[in-house]
Amino acid sequence: MSLGGYVVRRLAHLVPIVLGVTILVFFLIHLVPGDPARTILGNQATDARVALLHHEWGLDRPLPVQYEKFMGRLVHGDLGSSLFYGMGAGRLVVDRLPVTLWLIGFGTLLSVLIAVPLAALAATQRDRLPDHLVRAVPLVGLGFPPFWVGIVLLLVFGLHLGRLFPVGGYGNGFTGHLHSMFLPSLTVAFGIAPILIRSLRASLLEVLESDYVTTARSKGLPERRVLVHHALRNGIVSTVSVLGVNVGFLVGGTLVIEQVFAVPGIGQLMINSIFQRDFPVVQAVTLVFSVMVVLVYLLTDVAHALLDPRVRFE
Amino acid sequence: MSIAAEVVTEAVIAEHRHGFRRRWYRTPSFVGGVSILGTMVLLAVLAPLVTRHDPTSQDLLHTLQGPTSSHWLGTDDLGRDVWSRLVYGARTDLRVAFLAVLFPFVIGTLVGLVSGFYGGWIDTVTNWLVNIVVAFPFYVLIIALVFALGSGTRNIYIAITIVGWVSYARIVRGEVIVAKRREYVLAARSAGLSDARILFRHLLPNVITQAIVFAMSDIVLDILAIVTLGYLGLGVQPPTADWGKMIADGQTFLTTHWELSTLPGIAVVITALGLSLLADGLADLLRPE
Numbered sequence: 356m357s358l359g360g361y362v363v364r365r366l367a368h369l370v371p372i373v374l375g376v377t378i379l380v381f382f383l384i385h386l387v388p389g390d391p392a393r394t395i396l397g398n399q400a401t402d403a404r405v406a407l408l409h410h411e412w413g414l415d416r417p418l419p420v421q422y423e424k425f426m427g428r429l430v431h432g433d434l435g436s437s438l439f440y441g442m443g444a445g446r447l448v449v450d451r452l453p454v455t456l457w458l459i460g461f462g463t464l465l466s467v468l469i470a471v472p473l474a475a476l477a478a479t480q481r482d483r484l485p486d487h488l489v490r491a492v493p494l495v496g497l498g499f500p501p502f503w504v505g506i507v508l509l510l511v512f513g514l515h516l517g518r519l520f521p522v523g524g525y526g527n528g529f530t531g532h533l534h535s536m537f538l539p540s541l542t543v544a545f546g547i548a549p550i551l552i553r554s555l556r557a558s559l560l561e562v563l564e565s566d567y568v569t570t571a572r573s574k575g576l577p578e579r580r581v582l583v584h585h586a587l588r589n590g591i592v593s594t595v596s597v598l599g600v601n602v603g604f605l606v607g608g609t610l611v612i613e614q615v616f617a618v619p620g621i622g623q624l625m626i627n628s629i630f631q632r633d634f635p636v637v638q639a640v641t642l643v644f645s646v647m648v649v650l651v652y653l654l655t656d657v658a659h660a661l662l663d664p665r666v667r668f669e
Numbered sequence: 670m671s672i673a674a675e676v677v678t679e680a681v682i683a684e685h686r687h688g689f690r691r692r693w694y695r696t697p698s699f700v701g702g703v704s705i706l707g708t709m710v711l712l713a714v715l716a717p718l719v720t721r722h723d724p725t726s727q728d729l730l731h732t733l734q735g736p737t738s739s740h741w742l743g744t745d746d747l748g749r750d751v752w753s754r755l756v757y758g759a760r761t762d763l764r765v766a767f768l769a770v771l772f773p774f775v776i777g778t779l780v781g782l783v784s785g786f787y788g789g790w791i792d793t794v795t796n797w798l799v800n801i802v803v804a805f806p807f808y809v810l811i812i813a814l815v816f817a818l819g820s821g822t823r824n825i826y827i828a829i830t831i832v833g834w835v836s837y838a839r840i841v842r843g844e845v846i847v848a849k850r851r852e853y854v855l856a857a858r859s860a861g862l863s864d865a866r867i868l869f870r871h872l873l874p875n876v877i878t879q880a881i882v883f884a885m886s887d888i889v890l891d892i893l894a895i896v897t898l899g900y901l902g903l904g905v906q907p908p909t910a911d912w913g914k915m916i917a918d919g920q921t922f923l924t925t926h927w928e929l930s931t932l933p934g935i936a937v938v939i940t941a942l943g944l945s946l947l948a949d950g951l952a953d954l955l956r957p958e
Contacts, residue, residue: 372801373804375797375800376804379802383817386814386818387818494945497886497941497945498938498940498942499934499941500893500896500913500937502897502916503934506920506923506930507931509923603807604806606806606809607807607809610806610812611808611897611900611901625812626812626901629812629903637813637816641809641810641813645804648805
């Protein structure tokens with residue numbers, strides 16, 4: 356199958372999933388106990404205001420009609436309007452999305468920089484001390500609450516050790532972002548690195564035992580060259596897949612980390628909107644987060660198909 | 670024939686049991702996990718005996734104090750005993766996490782069993798539902814659900830169940846698809862046993878191992894979710910002691926009293942380590958030889 360055909364087939368698979376995602380996000384409002392409009396507006400709200408919201412959200416109509424209305428707005432890019440900011444929820448999300456993407460991108464990069472050398476060290480020193488130490492990382496690391504890691508990093512690098520990094524914010528310009536986003540991104544990286552190390556070590560061990568590595572070795576290539584040019588190159592394929600599969604975990608982690616470091620991304624927007632009971636914004640952020648995850652799944656599959664053509668024929 | 674099939678199944682299970690009895694104490698991760706988790710559970714259960722102060726009683730004359738003979742780990746900003754709050758926090762968070770894992774475990778296992786066994790439209794629908802839930806980042810969906818449902822323990826259970834069942838369903842479904850082609854299932858089928866009997870008496874004991882091992886890691890994830898919700902103020906409601914709320918409360922005093930935020934975090938890490946070791950040990954012990 357050609358790569359184009361493969362992408363089209365994968366896209367077709369996504370349609371029912373994205374549809375399901377919208378249904379779940381739509382139903383969030385119906386999970387609110389009692390009358391959602393009254394709960395959201397609070398006890399002080401006048402009946403007229405409640406009735407207005409009912410009409411605006413179509414809560415007075417049957418469910419299928421409500422969903423149709425919801426989808427009708429959605430396909431026109433209308434994610435509803437914020438009850439607090441008095442503007443479109445979509446606009447709010449779009450304004451803050453670059454910050455979150457920075458955090459995810461930088462965090463992913465740092466996680467690869469942490470995980471690849473450690474996994475390579477463990478795989479080449481199998482069953483020796485370095486291997487045992489590296490294998491302990493996932494065991495301990497997965498139990499760290501992401502936001503708590505952030506607080507500890509803040510304590511160590513933000514408040515002590517010469518106040519190397521700012522304790523929050525997004526910074527100005529590229530270097531400013533780099534400086535301000537280092538600690539939050541490192542926190543994101545610590546969250547995902549244990550998973551990455553575990554998978555990458557396993558796949559490197561497999562690769563190091565494969566025939567083509569034996570061939571490379573028997574040609575008399577130095578071990579370093581075998582590792583970097585032959586083993587790691589194949590290990591990258593599995594790194595990409597592991598990152599892709601765990602992107603939901605990674606992206607979800609940023610939500611709370613943004614809160615710890617006061618990073619003005621969509622995670623912080625979601626948490627703030629929760630406290631303002633700004634339902635449309637919470638719905639919009641939830642939807643955007645999940646669409647992001649679905650797109651990353653797609654990109655991972657495509658990247659995988661590019662790197663390893665066998666995938667396309669499965 | 671049916672007896673023959675059951676004998677085969679039971680032999681497989683007995684083999685597991687035999688292996689379990691033989692080697693558990695020689696598996697360091699299992700022993701380590703049981704010891705750590707056992708200590709935590711024991712402390713939580715015996716909370717009234719190992720603490721000298723009520724975890725919620727305030728003493729505004731003795732706030733933010735360092736360790737003393739009366740307050741082993743000092744007091745927080747409301748003069749509450751930090752050690753008591755840590756131990757009672759274990760009681761809250763461990764109980765919620767262990768209970769929270771039960772519902773997804775049972776529901777996911779049943780769904781996986783049925784969809785893997787029957788295939789067809791049941792399987793298609795299950796896969797669709799699984800893919801939808803998986804499309805949401807874990808924390809985002811949990812937080813959105815708890816926000817909609819309202820904070821509190823009951824709604825944490827509901828949210829974790831809605832998100833958590835998919836992993837069990839996927840694991841069990843995968844195992845069932847492989848297992849249903851094995852001889853003992855074919856033998857049971859040809860002997861005319863009912864589907865229910867094949868599913869629960871023959872398949873379930875053989876496919877449940879993976880789900881149990883995963884449940885240990887899943888409790889870690891649930892504890893992290895509960896603590897995160899507590900940190901955001903959406904979890905267990907005050908004044909009940911909860912590690913997440915303790916970390917959040919302590920964050921205000923990070924510059925002067927760093928221990929207030931770090932100690933509950935360390936408690937989470939130790940608990941999670943115990944569970945991860947236990948999961949590793951169980952996987953090792955229950956692996957078919």
